[in-house]
Amino acid sequence: MKRTFSRNVFAIAFALGLVAPAMAAEVPMAVHPGAKSGGPERVEFLLPASAAREVNLGFPDALRAKSAGPKSEAPPNRVGVSRRADLDALPAQRLVPAWTEVAGGFVARFTVRSEGALRLRVSVVVPSADDGMEIRFAPAGQADAQVLTANWIRETHGANPGQVWTPSTLGDTQALELFVPGSRRPTGDTGLVHDVSHLFADPFVPASAAGQAKLLECHVNYSCSTNTDQLNAGRAVAQMTYTKSDGNSYVCSGSLINDTGGVRRYFATAHHCISASNEAASLQLGWFFEQPCGGTGNVPGFTTSQGARLLRANFENDFTLLEITGTIPAGTALLGWSTTPMPSGTATFGIHHPAGARKALSNGSSTGKIAVSFGEGANVYRVSANRILWQSGITEGGSSGSPILSGAGTLRGTLSAGPRNQSCSGTRESYYSDFSLAFPLVQQWLSPSAAAADDYPNTATAAAATTAYDNAFLKVRLETGTDQDWFKFTFPQAGVWIVYTTPEPGQAAVDTFGRIYASDGTTLLQDNDDDPAGAFGTNFAFYLNVSAPGTFYLQVTGFQGATGSFELNSIYDPSDDHSDLAFLGTSIALGQSRSGVIEAGGDSDYFILDMAQAGALTLASSGSTDVVGVLRNAQQQVVAFNDDASASERNFRLSANVSAGRYYLQVAGYDVQTTGAYSVTASLASAAGPNYTGLWWIPAESGWGINTNHQGDVLFATLFTYATDGEALWLVASNLARQPDGSFTGQLFRTRGPAYFSAPWNPSAVTATPVGTMTWRFSGTTGAQLVYTYEGRTVTKSVVRQDFASPVPTCSPTTASRASETNYQDLWWGGASESGWGINFTHQGTAIFGTLFNYDGAGRDLWLFSAMTRQGDGSFNGLMYYAQGPAYFTLPWTPIRTTEVGAMTFRPTSGDRGTLTYNVGATQVVKSVSRQDFGLANRPVCR
Structure with a gap:
């Protein structure tokens, strides 16, 4: 080339x-032909409630706390919180299904409760959806259940779903049953309760939605319109409840749109609502969620459906196209659309579900195109939008994704943003994506x-x-x-x-x-x-x-x-003072202050930092303009994000340990209407030095190795080798302290403990016996001299990092949260209640090499290993092996022998938590695991 x-x-x-x-092309509005098959059926549970494994969670601590600052950290359209952290605190066996053999297969039942929830939904692990598989669910106390079939699961989630969210049910308790066909008892983590989303607002109950949202008083009831075109178009609009990968649930709005191919189940919404396949699959739609004009309650015909498939999510235009996989009820409509840019002065109307409440109507007109910037966490959207001025009605959180319409019901875009502090007084405006820009990306379907x-x-x-x-x-x-x-x-x-x-x-x-x-x-x-x-x-x-x-x-x-x-x-x-494009940003040097101006609501400014050395980088803004800062690496990945340095501040302050190389700082207004001047400064403090977390070996001595975990001035090392009888031996040095000469030295231990399959785990049964010492002397970041004493022998090895896949990450020290990290290289454990065993993950490319250190049935130290690869659902899976080899002191080294004993799966739920499932023969073990934090500064992050 x-x-x-x-x-x-x-x-x-x-x-x-x-x-x-x-x-341009234009397609008219149409009436949907009728219900599509695929909705949940109603059947009876196979097992009685008394056979259910109970998962009981108290009221969420996250909902007890009140915001301490002037800005709420919760998005305005959030209606549910994850209980994942609370599930991790439970014994893992409570979350594992107790399979019972029945005619045609195996069944397991759960009763899941989250105290105080108005609605509840549960995520269960489904590695594959074989023909005949079913997930049954119902509110507590209801005799019959609805069913998610294998066909629906495959259509919605694909061949390897990973996790499946049940639809939300009324109340704080959900009955859940899984049926797996076949003559073999399910293994692995099939059926594991992975997460629970606690809905503190019921999106489908008018009083709950309005009470939680504190709706503005100038909303107009859609049902009170006398315009037939508006009433017909409103039948295409649905309320959306969906759950993101973090287990939090949200509400948005969206609409069915017409197509020339006759599919008639395409649904348009905003990218900042749904941008991933798992979010689309979790979608629960509320159809005809409307209030009668002058009446109370809901109009007849209100119903819900579950599931959608992501076709295209476009960040630049804040536009998403879905294909509905659940039932589309009779009586709905399909919006028309136009690919012509909307002229200024066009009469428009919007139909939406503000804060998830019942359908509202807004009437206004377009004032032309405008660039708007708005933030969803560290994602700063910059959208070429249609600005709409409202003569009646308004939009707010939960209206996002709803259509802006012209004529008799022609889609011209979906709602992206509005002022954060919308008010019924003064100018009322909202900003919608431009469908003419998004259309070429979805033309193949429409x-x-x-x-x-x-x-x-x-x-x-x-x-x-x-x-x-x-x-x-x-x-x-x-x-x-x-x-x-x-x-x-x-x-x-x-x-x-x-x-x-x-x-x-x-x-x-x-x-x-x-x-x-x-x-x-x-x-x-x-x-x-x-x-x-x-x-x-x-x-x-x-x-x-x-x-x-x-x-x-x-x-x-x-x-x-x-x-x-x-x-x-x-x-x-x-042209403006600083480019909106990262590649063309303004250079800023360490110790330098740069001034900038957010010149319009859509402006954002980029600065380029070329770091000649590693260190602790701090970036801070000053001035009276409320701005946010996002630090990105050379690949545009988010390194750090900050809105306000403190509850009383308008300026950001963000810090990160960085290596040498190029970085970008993006500065944007807090609100779509924010304008004004600011200054930003950059400073670099000495970094904590290199981080030595990794897997080390000698290429000529394949079969043994040692993992190091580096936090602060301490190394935690686990040595995997063989005893004099040729069986597995692992030794641990849990507190190798940094010495004045830069080396690390400490005691070496051999431990005994409960068998790996013990439940509950008893950490007091773990005994650690001092057996020698260990010292590390590093030469750079890729080589070291390892010296240890054991059984009166001194062993000296020159080791190097083991590289087995590309790209190989570089580990560096950090004080920031690692919850959003996607590289899992670290020392993981089951928490303080399961102290005494652990697993090292070495993560390179799409592969993780896991070394598990535990104990056999006699209490002797046992280590197993697995080379896992990333699966389509984001989990990592591989076969697991036991090794035998020459005694640790043998020279020259001789080959080892490996025996396949089972399989291992690691399923991350965030950057610092996950589920570890493995089997040794017929014995299965499921553990909730997290990164082991020693409570020291500068923990490892590998990227």
């Missing part, structure tokens, strides 16, 4: 070109026949007659090796433009080649094969300084005749 390119940033000036009339055509011009002359782009997100397909596609771009003012290609989701990358031409369509200004910044691989990328208004053309071809589908992305940033 070609690996040369011209200079990637240049200035261009050209005459203003004429924009051709828009050529208009499949049009998507199949090669509808991009093949010459500059043909492109000149088309609509000009500025911001664009397009699906492009090169049909043949000689195919070329041309695009016209027009910018009304100076600014910065980035245009690049990316692979189509789920497809192989197409090696693209781009050429930029002047407004005449023939003068070549620049060409590019592969992104020079390295962010987009073999896709081309241009970073352009546009010095004056005007028009130019982009030609896209395949490098050396490459063909296939890909996506073309264009982002235009009008």
Whole structure:
């Protein structure tokens, strides 16, 4: 492949070109034909309630605390909290199903209670959904149950679901039963109670929803509209209750939309509501959740359904398209849509569920396009939005994802944001995504026949007659090796433009080649094969300084005749003091202060920090403008995020231990309407030094190894080797203290304890006997001298880190939470109540090498190992082995013998918690595990 390119940033000036009339598609509103099969059936439980394993959780501590600061940390549309941490505190065996053999298979039943919940839903582990499998659920005390079938689970979750959320049921207790067909008793973690979401507000009870939300008084009851078009369009809108991977539940709004292919079960909402497949699968929809005009209660026909499949989630446009897999009731409608950008002055109306409450109506008009920035945690969205001014009604949290409509019910976008402190007094406004920008990314579903055509011009002359782009997100397909596609771009003012290609989701990358031409369509200004910044691989990328208004053309071809589908992305940033694009941010040096201005509600500013050395980096803002800060690494991954340095502050202060390299600081307003000046400073303190957490070995002596866990000035080392009888031997040095010369030294122990399968675990039965000493002397971060004494012998080894997969992470010290980390390399344990055993995870690429240290049935030390690989559901699974080998002091080393004894699965629930399941023969063990924290500063984080 070609690996040369011209200079990637240049200035261009050209005459203003004429924009051709828009050529667009429009699909009318329709009536849904009727209920789709697939909803939960009603059957009886197979086991009596007395056979259920009980999971009892007290009232959540998270709901007892009140916010101490002026800003609430809880999103405005949250209605439920996770009980995962409380489940981890229970004996793991309580969460494991007690299987009973019945006709045709095995069944297990749970009774799950979360004190004080108005509604409850439960997540259970389902590694695969074989034909005939069923999940039955009901509120406590109800004789019959609803059923989630294997077909529905596969359609909604895929072939390997991982976790399945039951629909929420009324009250604080849910009865749950799993049926698995076949003659073999289920093994692994099938049926494990993985999480419980405690709904403190009932989204389907009017008084509960309104009471929790403190709804604004200027909402208008949708049912009181006298406009037939509005009433018909409202039948497409549904209330959404969904649960994210952290176990917290939320409400949003969304709508059914029409398609030309006759599928008629597509559903549009916002990316900041649902952006992942597991969130879509958890979706519970409330249909016809409406209040009669002038009446109370709900209108007849209110019903719920469960489940959706994620088709496309687009961050840049804050737009998500789903396919409903549950029942769509009769009487619903399908919104029409238009791919024409909405002109300023267009009369509009919105239909939504504010805070999850009953359906509301807002009437207003478009004032044109506006760039808005808003934050959902560390995600700062920047959306090219339609600004709507309301003449009646308003929106608030829970309205997100609802449609903005024109005409008789034509979708023009979905709700992205509004001012954080919406008020019925003064100007009322909301910001909706632009469906015309999102449509090309979902065209294959909504208009499949049009998507199949090669509808991009093949010459500059043909492109000149088309609509000009500025911001664009397009699906492009090169049909043949000689195919070329041309695009016209027009910018009304100076600014910065980035245009690049990316692979189509789920497809192989197409090696693209781009050429930029002047407004005449023939003068070549620049060409590019592969992104020079390295962010987009073999896709081309241009970073352009546009010095004056005007028009130019982009030609896209395949490098050396490459063909296939890909996506073309264009982002235009009008000139301001600091770029909205990370790659073009303003450099800031350590000890330097930079001033900036959030010039409009959609503005965000990027700064570039090139770190010559590792250290503890601190970034802080000052001034009267309420801003948030996000620190990202060179790959744009979030390293640290902060809104306010304290409850009384408006300025952010964030700190992180960083290694040498490039970092980006993003500064944005707290609210979509925030504007004003600020300053930001950067400082670096000495880091705590390298972190030596890892797996170490000698390549010529395969079969033994040693894990180190480095926290503060202490190393915890577990040595895995063999005793003089050839059986497994593990020794532990739990407190190797740093010495003045930089080495680590401490006592070495051999332990005895309860058998690995003991339940409950008895930590007082673990005995540790001093047997020698251990010393480490590191040479850099990849090599060390290990010296230990045992049984009167001194063993000296020169060890190196064991690398077995790519990429190999670098471990560094951190004081921050690791709950959001996705690399699990660390020392894990079952908590203080199970002290005495543990497992080391060495995580490289998509593989985890786990070394489990425990005890056999006679109390002797036992270690087992597993090379696990990441599965489609995010868990890690592999076979587990026992090893025998030469005595620890043997030289030269001789080969070991391994015996397969079972399998191991690690299922992370967050960056610092998870479930470990393994079996030795027919004996299964399930443990809730977490990273072992010694209570010292600077714990390891590996990235």
